[in-house]
Amino acid sequence: MAVNTAETRLEERWRDILAVHARTMCEIDRVLHPHGLGASDFEVLDLLATEPPEQGEQCRVQNLVGRVHLSQSALSRLIGRLEKDGLVERSVCAEDRRGVWVALTPKGRALHAEVLPLQRAVLRRMLAGQELQGA
Amino acid sequence: MAVNTAETRLEERWRDILAVHARTMCEIDRVLHPHGLGASDFEVLDLLATEPPEQGEQCRVQNLVGRVHLSQSALSRLIGRLEKDGLVERSVCAEDRRGVWVALTPKGRALHAEVLPLQRAVLRRMLAGQELQGA
DNA sequence: CGGCACTAGTTGCATACTCAACGAATAGCC
DNA sequence: GGCTATTCGTTGAGTATGCAACTAGTGCCG
Numbered sequence: 556m557a558v559n560t561a562e563t564r565l566e567e568r569w570r571d572i573l574a575v576h577a578r579t580m581c582e583i584d585r586v587l588h589p590h591g592l593g594a595s596d597f598e599v600l601d602l603l604a605t606e607p608p609e610q611g612e613q614c615r616v617q618n619l620v621g622r623v624h625l626s627q628s629a630l631s632r633l634i635g636r637l638e639k640d641g642l643v644e645r646s647v648c649a650e651d652r653r654g655v656w657v658a659l660t661p662k663g664r665a666l667h668a669e670v671l672p673l674q675r676a677v678l679r680r681m682l683a684g685q686e687l688q689g690a
Numbered sequence: 691m692a693v694n695t696a697e698t699r700l701e702e703r704w705r706d707i708l709a710v711h712a713r714t715m716c717e718i719d720r721v722l723h724p725h726g727l728g729a730s731d732f733e734v735l736d737l738l739a740t741e742p743p744e745q746g747e748q749c750r751v752q753n754l755v756g757r758v759h760l761s762q763s764a765l766s767r768l769i770g771r772l773e774k775d776g777l778v779e780r781s782v783c784a785e786d787r788r789g790v791w792v793a794l795t796p797k798g799r800a801l802h803a804e805v806l807p808l809q810r811a812v813l814r815r816m817l818a819g820q821e822l823q824g825a
Numbered sequence: 826c827g828g829c830a831c832t833a834g835t836t837g838c839a840t841a842c843t844c845a846a847c848g849a850a851t852a853g854c855c
Numbered sequence: 856g857g858c859t860a861t862t863c864g865t866t867g868a869g870t871a872t873g874c875a876a877c878t879a880g881t882g883c884c885g
Contacts, residue, residue: 615833616833616834617832627835628836631834632835651833652833654833655833
């Protein structure tokens with residue numbers, strides 16, 4: 556019975572994660588959609604925006620993979636879409652010519668600043684009352 | 691500063707959820723793939739398997755939507771795939787002929803029993819250390 | 826130099842997802 | 856009965872994703 560209980564709690568916890576994830580993700584998508592962004596797009600923009608500014612918000616694709624929960628190919632295409640929309644710029648990395656620098660354009664920075672409060676608001680709304688951890 | 695901290699914690703919590711979700715989901719997929727299942731497939735099988743047995747593990751599609759984090763159309767196609775693989779059976783609901791009953795076949799029940807321990811193991815592995823679920 | 830292994834990023838292909846539109850059955854209302 | 860609104864499930868179209876294969880560049884060892 557003790558084992559059974561532990562199993563059940565694990566199961567419940569997983570269901571919770573699934574539920575919170577789905578609801579929040581969906582809501583972020585919904586809120587960002589009018590601005591032409593999806594949740595993953597925002598994640599990348601956000602990462603670039605919070606890069607050490609001395610880098611000029613520049614970042615190797617390599618650095619992004621592993622911080623976003625996306626395959627390398629998906630990230631490549633995502634950056635392609637962002638570039639097409641004029642939100643980021645790609646440039647070859649001089650030191651290692653295999654690499655690609657990705658940088659936020661002014662437009663990208665502006666859009667990020669615009670939608671950041673929206674995303675935060677969703678987080679506050681969806682993650683509140685969920686305080687199972689912390690404290 | 692206080693507000694800023696709260697924002698940051700929210701952000702961190704969201705990142706945690708994202709990370710745990712991605713890692714666990716991916717691992718479940720990896721473990722289930724050799725058996726021809728994905729994570730969503732298992733979720734539906736699991737739901738059907740834990741239905742009140744007096745129903746004969748039968749369930750309306752309607753009941754499933756809302757318990758899986760999938761659109762109705764995605765669920766419809768998923769059930770289609772499961773049916774094609776002989777894991778579930780569809781039948782029209784006599785009382786409300788718009789509805790569709792979905793029932794586990796013996797093969798489906800057997801496969802569920804086979805992979806359940808695998809999924810549980812992943813949960814134990816990935817969700818442990820994330821939170822000492824005390825008690 | 827030449828060759829081999831490895832890494833970075835992109836692309837072809839197959840698959841699964843969402844949204845919107847649809848067809849069928851039901852429920853309510855006159 | 857007949858009519859409209861609603862619900863249930865499926866299907867069409869467009870998009871995002873992952874895997875595997877590919878190109879290009881680097882590093883190492885001979």
